[in-house]
Amino acid sequence: MNATLKLILRKDFKRKDGSNSIFLRLTINRKSRYYPIGISAQEGDLLKDKFQFKTSIKDSAINNMKLNQTMVKAQQILNDFIRFEKTPTFTEFSLKFKSNYNSKDFYDFALNYINTNKNLSKEAVRTYKSQITKLKKYHIGKISLSEINNLDFIRDYENYMIDELKNKTNTIYKSLAFIRTILNEAIKHSIVQDSVFAKIKLKKVSGNREFLSFTEINSLEKLLHSKKLSPARKEVLKYFLFSCYTGLRYTDIKNLTHGDIFEYPFYNIETKKSINRKMITLEMHKTKRLVNIPLIPQAQALIKNKDKYPYCKVFKVLSNQKTNQNLKEIMKLAEIRKKGGISFHCARHSFATNAIAANMSLPYVSQLLGHSETKTTGIYVKILKDVLFDETDKLANM
Structure with a gap:
């Protein structure tokens, strides 16, 4: 040299x-x-x-x-x-x-990576910073990249999360995956030579993705038009149902404006006529992928767009925490019970699962969800209980 x-x-x-x-x-x-x-x-x-x-x-x-x-x-x-x-x-x-990439302290290096990486979403930044806070509770004070890049340290931290924090497998996976990300970044910049995670296979289990069936969504529609809900809870149910019909995530629903909804000339093969249909066209907040989502009549019925400017938000969306609190009470009124409970993200799961159950082609569902690969969409392939009843009834008729 x-x-x-x-x-x-x-x-x-x-x-x-x-x-x-x-x-x-x-x-x-x-x-x-x-x-x-x-x-x-x-x-x-x-x-x-x-x-x-x-x-x-x-x-x-x-x-x-x-x-x-x-x-x-x-x-x-x-x-x-x-x-x-x-x-x-x-x-x-x-x-x-030009940066602080030569810092040997893990926390300094990680924060520099978080603060200078423009490709990270706000959600990722928040998650990574919370992982640093969690790690600092286990190891107070500075810790070098070489100290953390050690099999004994990783095993001890994993045991701490199991024994002291009672973390589940996927929570532990996220914490260790964060450390792996930072060490891989350090390798790129020749600060460490290799990663301890070359010797460790991180464990992750498939989560129980709760979803609502067609029947359950219909019962929520009936509740929406009843007198059992306050105006505030009606608004929460509206944007929750809208997500059930479009597959949009919470942040995308929150940021959705009337300017994101367009008239699209749709040619009907059966009638041989062209009619205007509404479609959402936006860049997804999490993946930055552009999606086009046609609005079915049920979704259109939830939108009030009279005299609205393009920059106006479609829904008045509460914080994620308050939204989920309201959904909990709404599900009680609708007598919908799920083992894992219902959060807002359940609406996206419901859209995907019901679209596949309705025989929509997997690549099309993948495109509507903004997935880059169909194997990601495959996690939503589930058998609805109604279908199980229909199939087992065949045994009774033999």
């Missing part, structure tokens, strides 16, 4: 006050790149024998400390290339130098 570092005063970068910008110069195989460090100086401000500010210059102590920190950080990055026997590149050096 032929890579060198040097601080230089670039005289071709003159500022308005007459000073010149200080840059870090990285040279790899006789090619150089320059990195600004946010400090400027006039030539007479610096000592002749070493690249430091004279003590008589204002803020010299602070600026000298910054210069030292810059060189230490840059040298650590080059040392990591040597340690992992990797050839240094300008691209990888730039990524590390």
Whole structure:
């Protein structure tokens, strides 16, 4: 490896006050790149024998400390290339130098990854930060990436979640998967060489995805038009049912505006006539995938769009917690009981399961849900109890 570092005063970068910008110069195989460090100086401000500010210059102590920190950080990055026997590149050096990716503390590194990764959704950011909080309760104080990248540490943390927190398998999976994500990111930036998770297979079990049958959804429709619900609970039931008919997630329902609903000219093959049908076209909050969802009459009946501006929200959506609290009471009134309880996400499950039960093609259901692969949609393939009765009745008629 032929890579060198040097601080230089670039005289071709003159500022308005007459000073010149200080840059870090990285040279790899006789090619150089320059990195600004946010400090400027006039030539007479610096000592002749070493690249430091004279003590008589204002803020010299602070600026000298910054210069030292810059060189230490840059040298650590080059040392990591040597340690992992990797050839240094300008691209990888730039990524590390411009961020805090050379931090060896797990918490610092993880927070930097969370705060600088623009591809993470707000939900993912919130989840990852909660995982850091959880881990800090187990291990108070700083912990290095190498300490956490250890089989004994992972097993001890797993036992803590089982014995002390009474976490279930999938909850433990999420916590360990978060650590795995951070370690994989550290590998990408040559901070650790490999991951302990190459030796560990994380366990995950299929959850009991509760859903509502056609009959149960019809009973909720009847409840909606009865006098048993307060106006607030009627609104909650409206957007819950709308999700049952469209498969939209809570956040997408919350953000849905009248501008997301379009008139689409639909050609009916049987009547040979073109009629306008309504369709939702939006980018899903979680996956950023564009979906087109035709609105069936039941869904359209839940929307009031008279004199509404495009930017107006379709529903007045409560917080997720309050929505689920109201749904609990609504299900009691509808006499719908589920072993795992009913949350708002049950509506999406209901849409998927009922669409498949109605013989809708799996690729089409997958497209409506915004899944990238049909195998993801396959988790909703379930046999409805009504169908089981119909099938077993055949035995009685033999």
